[in-house]
Amino acid sequence: MSPVPHDPLRVEDCDAGGEALALLEGAARTYRSGAVAVEALQPVNLCVRRGDFLAVMGPSGSGKSTLLHVLGCLDRPTAGRYLLDGRDVSALADRELAAVRNATIGFVFQRFHLLADESAVRNVALPLLYAGVGRVERARRAAEALESVGLGPRMAHRPNQMSGGEQQRVALARALVKRPRLLLADEPTGNLDTVSGERVLSLIQAENAQGTAVIMITHDPEVAARAETTLLMRDGRLMAGPRPV
Ligand SMILES: Nc1ncnc2c1ncn2[C@@H]1O[C@H](COP(=O)(O)OP(=O)(O)OP(=O)(O)O)[C@@H](O)[C@H]1O
Numbered sequence: 520m521s522p523v524p525h526d527p528l529r530v531e532d533c534d535a536g537g538e539a540l541a542l543l544e545g546a547a548r549t550y551r552s553g554a555v556a557v558e559a560l561q562p563v564n565l566c567v568r569r570g571d572f573l574a575v576m577g578p579s580g581s582g583k584s585t586l587l588h589v590l591g592c593l594d595r596p597t598a599g600r601y602l603l604d605g606r607d608v609s610a611l612a613d614r615e616l617a618a619v620r621n622a623t624i625g626f627v628f629q630r631f632h633l634l635a636d637e638s639a640v641r642n643v644a645l646p647l648l649y650a651g652v653g654r655v656e657r658a659r660r661a662a663e664a665l666e667s668v669g670l671g672p673r674m675a676h677r678p679n680q681m682s683g684g685e686q687q688r689v690a691l692a693r694a695l696v697k698r699p700r701l702l703l704a705d706e707p708t709g710n711l712d713t714v715s716g717e718r719v720l721s722l723i724q725a726e727n728a729q730g731t732a733v734i735m736i737t738h739d740p741e742v743a744a745r746a747e748t749t750l751l752m753r754d755g756r757l758m759a760g761p762r763p764v
């Protein structure tokens with residue numbers, strides 16, 4: 520939970536507080552292929568503070584993943600600005616963007632995105648490898664992250680030797696292993712049964728309680744209800760959802 524509730528769509532408030540972790544100012548994303556242009560994300564203002572927990576709902580194709588990819592530095596806005604921790608990252612080159620991502624962001628995908636031929640512990644250790652952490656320290660921290668999601672006994676298993684819920688917890692451990700300040704989750708429970716989904720949600724909530732800002736996409740109103748604020752995406756526009764501040 521954020522220390523002081525605020526309206527994430529009002530960037531003016533955020534500026535005044537001067538404590539924005541992630542700040543989109545008129546950020547937009549247009550995809551072009553040949554003569555066709557898709558305005559997947561219309562200019563959006565969004566302010567995310569430390570400890571926020573936002574859910575984003577909206578129909579398929581409305582631009583939710585596009586928004587999350589921009590916030591996660593997996594993509595850049597084609598217009599407007601993105602300030603992450605006060606730094607304008609909208610125009611960074613790929614390598615710099617990857618470095619910022621590695622340092623600040625944890626990302627959980629709907630389809631886990633684990634390396635199929637690597638064990639759970641090696642999957643989780645990957646962001647540490649990219650960050651230049653030594654082998655022994657990597658193994659220690661990856662094991663710790665797996666323990667924290669209840670997968671101590673599955674360290675050596677490969678993804679195809681684990682259930683969907685377990686794979687998603689491995690993906691969550693990988694997202695959290697570098698203690699990100701911003702956790703982004705694109706339908707983290709979309710492919711899980713109720714019990715596994717509940718376990719993943721509880722872990723995300725526990726992480727948020729430690730101060731990590733969380734933005735989670737979901738189609739499920741009950742899942743969205745776990746967040747502090749729900750935003751709605753429609754035709755590339757972001758607006759207050761059914762449970763605004
Ligand atoms: N790489 C791309 N090139 C061209 N158009 C794209 C690309 N990625 C997404 N789009 C288009 O942008 C729009 C928004 O896509 P996005 O994936 O953000 O939707 P979404 O809200 O996440 O949908 P879903 O709920 O189905 O995951 C869609 O119309 C989609 O076809």
Ligand SMILES: [Mg+2]
Pocket residue numbers: 583584585705
């Ligand atoms: Mg999507």
